[in-house]
Amino acid sequence: MINWNNLDTLKSFDELKKVNRVELTKVMALENGAERVQKYSVPMAEGLTYNYAAKEVDDDVLAALDNLAKEAQLAEKFEELYNGAVINTGEKRMVLHHLTRGQLGNKVEADGVDKREFYEKEQKRIADFANKVHSGSIANAKGEKFTTVVQIGIGGSDLGPRAMYLALENWAKKNNTFKMEAKFISNVDPDDASAILNSIDVAHSLFILVSKSGTTLETLTNQSFVMDALKKAGLDPAKHMIAVTSETSPLAKSDDFIEAFYMDDYIGGRYSSTSGVGGAVLSLAFGPDVFAQFLEGAAAEDKLAASKDMMKNPAMLDAMIGFYERNVLGYESTAILPYSQALSRFPAHLQQLDMESNGKSVNRFGEAIDYVTGPVIFGEPGTNGQHSFYQLLHQGTNIVPLQFIGFKKSQIGNDVDIQGSTSQQKLCANVVAQIVAFALGKADENKNKNFEGGRPSSIIIGDELNPKSLGALLAHFENKVMFQGFVWNINSFDQEGVQLGKTLAKRVLAHETEGALAAYSKLFNI
8 A cells, every 4th residue: 555654754864864974075085985886886777877976875775765765665655656547736737758769567558548559559650751751751831851840838848858859969960860960949938939040941940839738838839939930931830840749739720730749647747758748849950769769768767667675776766866865965956967068958858857856735635734845956067167156166165065977978879088098088087086175175285276175976877878877867867756756755756836826927018917016017117
């Protein structure tokens, strides 16, 4: 039987708080660190490895975390989720993004259909469409091939797909799978759409409108903006646009689109990169085979996340260590630091994934909770971040746990030797140095140059960033966020916090304002 209990009612949480804290500067001392680096490491899918040697844990802490994971029934709750239980209590929905990339458990039926078959059918429809675009059988009014694809969407319809596209762009060019350049319009700020439209040849551009409900204000506004630009160029918008939406959306059967591809309410926006939301743009940009490899990597990581053994389940282990840092050690933030320029927008995606999922102060049943939940997430690629905010990370008054990501090889393959080492070797040397510098610090009589150390970090290491390893990386973080939501007994799959601002914005535009809302509206001449 599954029990959904608040964290502070679990006996194992009280026991965890009694375990002695680890002094990172001692356990990571250079003479001991080598053994620890080898010991505290667990394999992930697609050649990735999660190494947590520089975290403030030891065998006693890990045993206590394992007990808590068992009492909180994390593995059983994940099993409930992928077998089709109504896990999203706020919206009374199942949570099925795992089904977009494989069948982990039992057959799941909803809306009168097998949902795995539904997702596979839509993926095949997208693949067929992309192949026809690439072959030229679907073309513009003059019969000329489309060369650019532009995604119009916001939130999960933008952040994840954009991050995934950028992550694979150079890889695809190197491996001759690059088909079309992709651009993204998200912000309702007209400068965003204008900048993209001014950078492309609209006559050879295919636009993807992404809105599950078909009512998203920013997306529909940008649709109108783009349609106006197409008309001014003497083009028929209906021959340049497709939609990714739900079957019940007003966009589903509209004559404004060449074709519509479907998703459903069981996949939240921030979890939708492996659905048609990511599938359409990535299949058009790189080809359906590349998107299939991406799904394969995600599915492989999902299988590891289904393990009941925390020490063999990298997502659960990462989640529990992060929970420990938040709820026992009291750290408020986590920095995501990919030492890969291809992952330049990955921290922004994880910011939404984590903060929109676990930024909650009530439990799954709408009752107030008395403990902290999701951390603040931020990050930038290394080595750029080293010359930006690492000063605070090294010597600031707050300790910020760090999650590094690094790869042994670059995507481009060719590199040059400069002063005895290649650029990739310099990149990897920097991440290695940062892990040890944060952990050990450096004593100096000049307090301005003193580094206290004791700053915890983990790293996910891979051979190369490619479609499969990217899929595994994405699934790891999705599952980590899910497990932490289970520990906190919150609903990680709705986002009521984004609704109030939308409601008030509509009131402003309808001139139904008073008080401060009216006063601020006047400042902008609305």
